[in-house]
Amino acid sequence: MKHHVTVGVDGSPESRAAARWGAREAALREVPLRLVHAVDWLISPAVPVPGRDVADRWADEALTEALEDVRRRHPGLEVSTRCLSGRPVAALAAEAVDAGLLVLGSRGVGGLVGFLVGSVSLSTLVATETPVVLVRVSDAPEEAEPVRDGEIVLGVDIHEAADKVLTFAFEEADRRRCALRVIHGWTMPSIYQYAPFFDPENEREVGRSVSVMLDDMLMPWRHKFPSLSVTHEAFMGAAGDQLVRAAASADLVVVGRRLRRSPLGAHLGSVAHAVLHHAAAPVAVVAHD
Known part of the structure; x- marks a missing residue:
C-alpha cells in the first residue's frame, strides 16, 4: 500500500x-x-x-x-x-x-x-x-x-473516465474540510460551424445538456462525501483560462493527465499545461487512463 x-x-x-x-x-x-x-x-x-x-x-x-x-x-x-x-x-x-x-x-x-x-x-x-x-x-x-481559507478547484472533462482525478480532489477537500469547485469548459460541436444560420437556442441547449452530464458525473462522489460543499459550473470556453482565474483564491488546483503509452513518450494536455504555467496556487496533476 x-x-x-x-x-x-x-x-x-x-x-x-x-x-x-x-x-x-x-x-x-x-x-x-x-x-x-x-x-x-x-x-x-x-x-x-x-x-x-x-x-x-x-x-x-x-x-x-x-x-x-x-x-x-x-x-x-x-x-x-x-x-x-x-x-x-x-x-x-x-x-x-x-x-x-x-x-x-x-x-x-x-x-x-x-x-x-x-x-x-x-x-x-x-x-x-x-x-x-x-x-x-x-x-x-x-x-x-x-x-488559507480557499477552496479546492477541480478541472474535469465529462468525456473522459477520470475516477482517479475525482477521487483525489474529493478526498483532498474532505481532509481540509473546505469547499470543492468543479469546472468544465466546453465548445459547440463542429457541425454547427457549417450551419446556414446560428440559433442562440442551440448554444443554450448544448450548455444545459453539458451541465446535466457534469452533474451526473459528480453524483457518486456527492453521495460518498455528503457533508462536502460541492459546486460545479460548465461554461463555453477554454477550461485552462477559467482554472487559472479560479486558482487565485484556491488552496489547490487539481487537473488530470491522460496516460499515453506511445513511442513518442508521455505529455501533458493543453489544460494541464496552461494551469501548470500560470496558476498561482499549488497544482496537483493526477494521471488517469
Whole structure:
C-alpha cells in the first residue's frame, strides 16, 4: 500500500516551499513524510573526486535543513530522508512508485506570468503515475506558515473516465474540510460551424445538456462525501483560462493527465499545461487512463 508523501529537495527556496507543503499534507493524511535528494554523477574520469565530496556535503545540508524545518513546524510528524544516486528524473520517478504523493517545487515569477516549470519537475511529472503536486514559492515571508481559507478547484472533462482525478480532489477537500469547485469548459460541436444560420437556442441547449452530464458525473462522489460543499459550473470556453482565474483564491488546483503509452513518450494536455504555467496556487496533476 502507498502510505507516505515524498518531497524532492535541493536546498532551493522552491524545494523548501515544497517540503513545507508536503509536511502539511502528510500531517493531514496522518502518514510519514520522506525527503529525498538526487545526486547525479556521470561515470567519467572527467569528474574530479573532490567534487563528489562537495556535492555529497551539499546534498546532506539540503536534506538536514529541510528536515529541521519541517520537524520544527510539525514536531509530531514522522520524517525520514534519503539521498538517491542517478539522474534526478529517473531517481524521483522510481522513488514515487511506492509513495501516495510526490511533491516538487516550481519557481514562480509573478501572478501574471505564473510558473517556470523546470525540466526536472516537468519530466518527472510525466514519468510517474503517482499524483504529483507542484508548489511555487509563496509571496509571504518564509517563516510564515501559509493558512488559507480557499477552496479546492477541480478541472474535469465529462468525456473522459477520470475516477482517479475525482477521487483525489474529493478526498483532498474532505481532509481540509473546505469547499470543492468543479469546472468544465466546453465548445459547440463542429457541425454547427457549417450551419446556414446560428440559433442562440442551440448554444443554450448544448450548455444545459453539458451541465446535466457534469452533474451526473459528480453524483457518486456527492453521495460518498455528503457533508462536502460541492459546486460545479460548465461554461463555453477554454477550461485552462477559467482554472487559472479560479486558482487565485484556491488552496489547490487539481487537473488530470491522460496516460499515453506511445513511442513518442508521455505529455501533458493543453489544460494541464496552461494551469501548470500560470496558476498561482499549488497544482496537483493526477494521471488517469
